Amino acid sequence: MSGEKATKKPDALNDDFKSVRRMKEIMTNYYIEAKTANEQGKMVAWITSGGPVEPLIAMDIIPVYPENYGAMIGASHMAVQLCETAEQMGYSRDLCGYARSDIAASATGGGPIPGGLPRPDFLVCCNNICGTVLKWYEILARYFKIPLFIYDTPFIHTEFSEEAKQYIRQQTFDYIKFLEEQTGKKVDNERLKEVGRLSVGAIKLWQQVQDTCMHRPAPMTAFDAFFHLALIVTLRGTQIVIDYYSELLDELNDRIARKVGMIPNEEYRLLWDNLPIWFKMRWLSKKFASHNAALVASTYTNAWSSTVDLIDENDLAGSLGLATASIYINISIDRMISELGQMIKKYDVDGLVMHSNRSCKPYSLGQYDIQKMVMKEFGIPTLIIEADQVDERNFSESQIETRIDAFMETIKAKKK
Ligand code: SF4
Numbered sequence: 001m002s003g004e005k006a007t008k009k010p011d012a013l014n015d016d017f018k019s020v021r022r023m024k025e026i027m028t029n030y031y032i033e034a035k036t037a038n039e040q041g042k043m044v045a046w047i048t049s050g051g052p053v054e055p056l057i058a059m060d061i062i063p064v065y066p067e068n069y070g071a072m073i074g075a076s077h078m079a080v081q082l083c084e085t086a087e088q089m090g091y092s093r094d095l096c097g098y099a100r101s102d103i104a105a106s107a108t109g110g111g112p113i114p115g116g117l118p119r120p121d122f123l124v125c126c127n128n129i130c131g132t133v134l135k136w137y138e139i140l141a142r143y144f145k146i147p148l149f150i151y152d153t154p155f156i157h158t159e160f161s162e163e164a165k166q167y168i169r170q171q172t173f174d175y176i177k178f179l180e181e182q183t184g185k186k187v188d189n190e191r192l193k194e195v196g197r198l199s200v201g202a203i204k205l206w207q208q209v210q211d212t213c214m215h216r217p218a219p220m221t222a223f224d225a226f227f228h229l230a231l232i233v234t235l236r237g238t239q240i241v242i243d244y245y246s247e248l249l250d251e252l253n254d255r256i257a258r259k260v261g262m263i264p265n266e267e268y269r270l271l272w273d274n275l276p277i278w279f280k281m282r283w284l285s286k287k288f289a290s291h292n293a294a295l296v297a298s299t300y301t302n303a304w305s306s307t308v309d310l311i312d313e314n315d316l317a318g319s320l321g322l323a324t325a326s327i328y329i330n331i332s333i334d335r336m337i338s339e340l341g342q343m344i345k346k347y348d349v350d351g352l353v354m355h356s357n358r359s360c361k362p363y364s365l366g367q368y369d370i371q372k373m374v375m376k377e378f379g380i381p382t383l384i385i386e387a388d389q390v391d392e393r394n395f396s397e398s399q400i401e402t403r404i405d406a407f408m409e410t411i412k413a414k415k416k
Contacts (some may be wrong), residue, residue: 002092006252007086012222014277015249016175017220017224017247017248017251018175018247018251019228019244019247019251019332020227022244023227023228023230023244024229024352024394024416025254026029026231026235026240026244026347027230027234029347030234030235031113031118031238032061034062034064034117034118035118038063041199042060042061042062043061043062043121043122043182043183044061044062044064044118044119044120044121045061045062045063045064045082045120045121045122045123046063046065046066046117046120046123046124046137046140047062047063047064047065047123047124047125047126048062048065048066048067048124048125048126048127048129048133049065049067049068049128049129049233050129050147050229050303050324050327050330051124051125051126051128051151052126052172052320052321052324053152053173053233053234053237054195054196054235054236054237054316054320055172055175055176055179055187055192055193055195055237055317055320056124057075057199057224057235057236057238058187058188058191058192058194058197058237058238059180059185059187060181061182061183062118064118064120064196065233065234066098066102066117066136067098067373068230068233068234069101069102069105069116069117069224070097070098070101070102070389070390071098071276071278071300071311071389071390072111072112072119072253073101073105073111073112073390074097074101074278074279074389074390075278075279076111076112077279077392077393078101078110078111078112079097079101079391080150080391080392081110081278082100082101082104082105082108082110082111082175083097083100083101083104083390083391083393085104085107085108085110086099086100086101086103086104087100089103089104089107089331091103092123093155094381095132096130096132096359096360096361097205097359097388097389097391098359098389098390099133099135099136100391101142101390102136102140103136103143104116106140106144106184106303113130113204120140120144121145121146121182122146122147122148122149122182123141123144123146123148123149124148124149124151124175125137125148125149125150126150126151126324127150127151127152127153128151128210128324128325128327128329128330129327129329129330129362130360130361130362131362132188132233133394134150134307137146137150141396143237146391147178147182148182148383149174149175149178151171151175151324152167152171153168153324153325153330154167154168154325155323155331155332156325156326156330156331156332156335157332158332160322160325165321165322168321168322168324168325169268169318169321169322170209170403171321172264172317172318172320172321173317174343176317177416181318181380192316192317193313193316195237195238195316196237196311196312196313196314196315196316198236198237198238198239199236199237199303199311199313199316200242200308200313201233201235202231202232202237202241203304203308203311204227204238204244204305204308205241205242205246205249206229206232206304206305207308208244208245208246208247209225209228209249209252209307210225210247210297210301210302210305211346212253212256212294212355213225213294213297213347214296214346214347215256216261216266216269216348217259217260217261217262217263217266217292217294218261218262218263218266218269218296219252219253219256219260219262220252220255220262221254221263221285221294221296222295222296222297222298223276223281223285223295224262225297225298225301226298226300226301228248229247229300229301229304230242231245232245232304232305236304244406246374251403257273262294263288263289263292263293263393264292265292265294265354266293267292267293267296267348267415268291268292268293268294268348268350268351268408268411268412269293269294269296269347269348270288270294270295270296270349270351270352271295271296271297271298271340271344271347271349271351271352271353272295272297272298272299272300272353272354272355273298273299273300273340273352273353273354273355273367273370274299274354274356274357274360274363274364274367275300275357275359275360275363275389276300276302276355276389277387277388277389277395278390279353279386279390279392279395280387280395280397283397287401287404288404288408290365290405291404291405291408291412293408293411295353296347296349296387297343297346297347297349298338299328299336299340299343301326302328303328303329305380306327306328307322307323307324307326307327308323310322310323310326313399326380327364329362329363333366333369333370333373335354336370337370337373337374337377338365340352340370340374341374341377341378344378346379349380350380350381350411350414350415351381351382351383351384351407351410351411352371352374352380352381352382352383353382353383353387353407354370354382354383354384355385355387355389356373356384356385356387356391357387357388357416358386358387358388358391358394359388359389359390359391359394360389366372367384371384381407381410381414382405383403383407385400385403385404385405386400389402390391
């Protein structure tokens with residue numbers, strides 16, 4: 001699915017947050033640590049964004065996210081060149097832009113980090129986000145000649161059978177066994193419990209951070225949340241994440257107390273669906289702000305907190321699988337509509353903006369059906385923007401501007 005831009009802040013409206021500076025420091029230190037991991041006797045694992053990071057943290061392995069790097073590449077306007085390099089290597093333009101960017105960056109050392117990402121010792125691929133990652137990580141395993149662990153999560157159509165639950169539970173035990181083989185040491189169960197506690201604590205804080213946007217005016221927007229998401233994805237299970245979101249929450253609550261909204265004259269509230277368009281964050285945030293519209297929530301940032309109730313912090317290994325399998329894009333359209341309905345009510349939104357993302361088929365498939373159902377069941381206007389998370393060749397500014405203007409006129413007329 002995705003990660004988040006790290007060492008360079010995306011072009012959003014969040015410049016005056018103190019936490020933005022703190023995030024920059026944390027992510028810079030994180031990448032320096034990962035780049036020098038082998039000198040410190042530590043291993044580096046590349047992992048997909050929806051994968052369970054906690055066992056890596058518990059075993060002192062540094063997790064690195066190619067999707068995170070994909071977001072950085074997109075925001076740095078470096079994706080087209082890398083995607084074209086991948087296409088020259090024989091990969092189809094129809095493949096996810098993160099996969100194309102990362103494959104090309106791995107081969108050339110390209111992207112915003114000098115020399116590219118730190119070289120992995122092994123790979124962890126979880127297919128709860130898509131099937132693309134399976135082939136992508138197989139390519140990486142062949143390229144680097146390193147082991148690959150596949151954490152398999154069946155799709156949830158309605159509910160899981162007991163057999164499916166047992167199967168997913170076993171994935172975590174197999175995963176830990178794989179990590180023990182790679183590191184040559186046994187997992188410390190007390191440490192795993194501690195990481196579970198920190199992980200659940202951080203996820204709950206992340207939910208509270210997002211929920212500050214239930215207030216009017218919202219103290220931040222989804223564009224800010226796309227940026228602040230980085231730590232819950234990458235370093236979940238560490239104290240750093242707890243401290244970071246606690247400070248951010250204080251900052252947001254202070255804004256609420258002072259009635260400071262991110263959009264100065266917030267009149268309309270919108271919900272965003274799908275990944276951000278990383279290379280157009282500032283343009284989009286300004287465009288919606290020009291209509292006094294705040295994007296107060298997104299299904300994307302919500303995906304890293306919506307399954308927290310399924311995690312038992314005292315039995316992390318036993319409960320992590322079900323939570324991992326239950327994320328937003330691994331569930332049926334009916335369940336997606338139910339989650340969207342809850343968010344529409346919770347954040348009291350006037351409209352839904354859906355990014356039909358050419359890169360991310362699993363997130364975008366079904367959006368036209370969801371759009372019809374949302375309009376029918378919840379009676380709010382919806383907009384579909386056809387674009388791409390990183391590949392700027394799939395973005396038509398004038399067409400999208402016209403559609404946003406027309407959508408906002410519909411919302412304004414409805415609210416009169
Ligand atoms: S296809 Fe979607 S879920 Fe898969 S890696 Fe790309 S953006 Fe992520």
